[in-house]
Amino acid sequence: MAGERVNRQLVLRRRPRGMLTTEDVELVEGPVPECGDGQVLVRQVYLQMDAAVRSWLDEGHGYLPAVEIGEPVRSGGMGRVIESRHPDIPVGAWCAAGLPGWQDHVAVDGDSPIVNHFPADWDALFQLAVISSPAATAYFGLTDVGELSAGDSVLISAAGGSTGAVAVQVARNLGASVVGIAGTDEKCRWVESLGAEACVNRRTEDLAARLRELRPQGFDVYFDSVGGEVLDIALRRLAPGARVVIVGAISMYNASGRPPGPSNYLNLINTQAKMVGFQGLSYVDRYPEAWDLMWRWKAEGKMEYKADVARGFESCVDQLNSLFTGANTGKALVQLIDDPGPGPY
Structure with missing residues (x-):
């Protein structure tokens, strides 16, 4: 070299x-x-x-x-x-x-x-796969922005990706019940192995019907990295006072032109819910708080990647x-x- x-x-x-x-x-x-x-x-x-x-x-x-x-x-x-x-x-x-x-x-x-x-x-791979951007985005997005409490019901899109998988485990470790959304059966099996009660394959299942079946009372927190149709469906499944945390819009990054807005946003009024955009970079001075917790959970066998x-x-x-x-x-x-x-x- x-x-x-x-x-x-x-x-x-x-x-x-x-x-x-x-x-x-x-x-x-x-x-x-x-x-x-x-x-x-x-x-x-x-x-x-x-x-x-x-x-x-x-x-x-x-x-x-x-x-x-x-x-x-x-x-x-x-x-x-x-x-x-x-x-x-x-x-x-x-x-x-x-x-x-x-x-x-x-x-x-x-x-x-x-x-x-x-x-x-x-451990460079754990640093990259969990600590780098996923830890701060998942932890602060759920706890500070999503106001997560033990017993909450949490829905997480792109749950088989790096940030989504960390978010599943953060929510589980903090006492919430979790439903994931992913795009393949293989990813769904992995998400469920991380502690999600269920994971819905959005490509092969009726997402709206499955979410209604899994949580007829709605979700307290929706952690979204996808946007588009998935976000629109999730907005119909909000519990009263729900918190929607927007950390990405992966379905739109390659779109040409301006994508249509969600048609179900009025449900935010009906449920008195809130929807907030979030960037992990805004928490740079608090990163060690999230990092230390991820390393502790790794040592306890509670954080996989x-x-x-x-x-x-x-x-x-x-x-x-x-x-x-x-x-x-x-x-x-x-x-x-x-x-x-x-x-x-």
Whole structure:
């Protein structure tokens, strides 16, 4: 690794229409960035595939600016510190370098609140699959925004994905009963193994009828990552005073034009429910609260995960699209290189 002098980047070539294609991106090579004072140079091992990655490729205003043409596709990642000019971060440590994007190397400020380093023997896959974005989104989305209480009935869409699976276990561990929604029988079996009372296959079952059968009194909390028709059906199954937590809209990220609004939103009035949009990034100063709990539950055998790992830059487009086709289960990742270990490099 010491001889590497090239930084490969998979950059945005044009704005995608619908799902990302290989024609929308281009693999380019440039110099490895210099490591400045207070910085660390990270050789990325894993890239995170999250639905938000697709939303950042479109023009327009969002909670983060759009990726510019010629820039690396933005995403989370994790790798080894191969050079350090920060007094508290040693070479060989694992480092989650914020949103470094689809590239081999990144130099980052070691004191940034979104840069986190970990010991050389850290469980990197648990960090990526549970701790990274899923932990804060699921935990604070359910507890702070969803006002979850023991005994609540919780409905979770995309329950077989990374955030949904963590949300299922958070709700279960905090004393709620859980029903999941997923897109395959295999995912539903996994969701039920995580503690959900039931999981409905939205592609093969009558979702509205099954939710009515499972919870005739309605759900106290709906944790939604899907939007669209699934959200509209869920809005008909709200208990009085229910809380709807919107953390994503995976059904709409590849849509052309403006999608139709939910037709059942008036049920928010009938049930005196509320619907709130939520971003995990707004809780960055409280991340350790969620992280510590996830690690404790892991030690107690109460937090499981699956990692769907593909290899190489050539897998990035298909692996991202697997989030929208339903081909992945758990956390979708791309591994760029074998873990080089703690060094020396």
